[in-house]
Amino acid sequence: MTTSDDITAQPPVLDVQDFGGGFENQPGHVDPVLHGVTFSVPKGSSTAIVGESGSGKSLTALSIMGLAPGRFRRTSGSIHYSGRNLTAMTEQELRTVRGREVSIVFQDARSSLNPVFTVGTQIADVCRTNRGVTRREAKRQTLEMLDLVRVPEARRRMDQYPHEFSGGMAQRAMLAMALISQPKLLILDEPTTGLDVTIQADVLDLIVDIKAETGMTTCLITHDLGVVAETCDRVVVMRGGEVKEIGSCEQIIDAPADPYTQQLVADSRMVENR
Numbered sequence: 710m711t712t713s714d715d716i717t718a719q720p721p722v723l724d725v726q727d728f729g730g731g732f733e734n735q736p737g738h739v740d741p742v743l744h745g746v747t748f749s750v751p752k753g754s755s756t757a758i759v760g761e762s763g764s765g766k767s768l769t770a771l772s773i774m775g776l777a778p779g780r781f782r783r784t785s786g787s788i789h790y791s792g793r794n795l796t797a798m799t800e801q802e803l804r805t806v807r808g809r810e811v812s813i814v815f816q817d818a819r820s821s822l823n824p825v826f827t828v829g830t831q832i833a834d835v836c837r838t839n840r841g842v843t844r845r846e847a848k849r850q851t852l853e854m855l856d857l858v859r860v861p862e863a864r865r866r867m868d869q870y871p872h873e874f875s876g877g878m879a880q881r882a883m884l885a886m887a888l889i890s891q892p893k894l895l896i897l898d899e900p901t902t903g904l905d906v907t908i909q910a911d912v913l914d915l916i917v918d919i920k921a922e923t924g925m926t927t928c929l930i931t932h933d934l935g936v937v938a939e940t941c942d943r944v945v946v947m948r949g950g951e952v953k954e955i956g957s958c959e960q961i962i963d964a965p966a967d968p969y970t971q972q973l974v975a976d977s978r979m980v981e982n983r
């Protein structure tokens with residue numbers, strides 16, 4: 710297994726430096742939300758961003774993808790992906806990074822899928838757009854990807870509509886859609902929140918297995934330290950739009966330095982022992 714030290718020696722795939730911003734709720738006035746957020750995601754790592762609701766995790770992820778809400782304004786800093794400054798890119802340039810290099814999976818897969826198209830068509834469309842393959846090849850890759858994410862009877866299920874998928878199956882389909890572009894970085898924003906506990910465990914196991922098979926870099930956003938312990942090697946702790954602590958998974962869980970992290974760990978132990 711790669712230790713945390715080996716991992717941090719890798720060049721960062723993602724480098725967030727002093728990133729700040731907020732919402733322009735009145736013209737000319739920005740209500741700050743993110744304050745000097747600084748962290749990196751080393752190549753090949755599974756980095757978690759952890760924090761309670763409202764700590765700024767999702768906004769950070771959306772900013773990386775260039776998908777922050779329309780009223781969000783960056784007030785400081787930069788985000789580099791593989792040495793390229795995402796914060797200086799045009800929407801068109803960002804779209805190519807989003808499609809081909811960085812993918813994101815959101816919570817609540819069923820609402821991310823379009824109800825009027827079959828699941829297979831939606832995954833194949835992403836494949837055709839981002840990989841420029843023929844319709845037939847896209848269908849073949851879709852089937853292969855649905856098998857990879859362990860959707861049973863994938864050939865039959867690709868012709869089904871999202872409402873015919875359970876929450877767990879829909880989340881697998883969203884993973885297939887994210888993976889079909891063969892991204893180098895996969896961001897997972899609360900990918901198992903809202904799923905039954907056993908289904909959550911299955912989806913997490915799947916993410917760990919796929920990461921091991923592909924060597925892809927992952928960035929998992931969660932409020933749940935239990936999830937982090939099972940899936941990640943590095944942890945970034947956020948609170949109130951700031952990074953409070955960064956460390957290896959062992960250090961954060963066994964010897965947290967920041968009082969807020971200590972409280973998070975204590976709370977998560979209480980949930981475990983309940």
Ligand SMILES: Nc1ncnc2c1ncn2[C@@H]1O[C@H](COP(=O)(O)OP(=O)(O)OP(=O)(O)O)[C@@H](O)[C@H]1O
Pocket residue numbers: 732742760761762763764765766767768769778780932
């Ligand atoms: N569209 C928006 N307009 C105004 N404020 C927003 C908007 N989206 C998010 N915020 C505010 O930004 C802050 C950070 O939100 P964010 O969604 O990033 O938190 P989070 O850590 O991901 O929490 P959660 O787990 O609940 O999604 C919150 O205080 C939230 O109220």
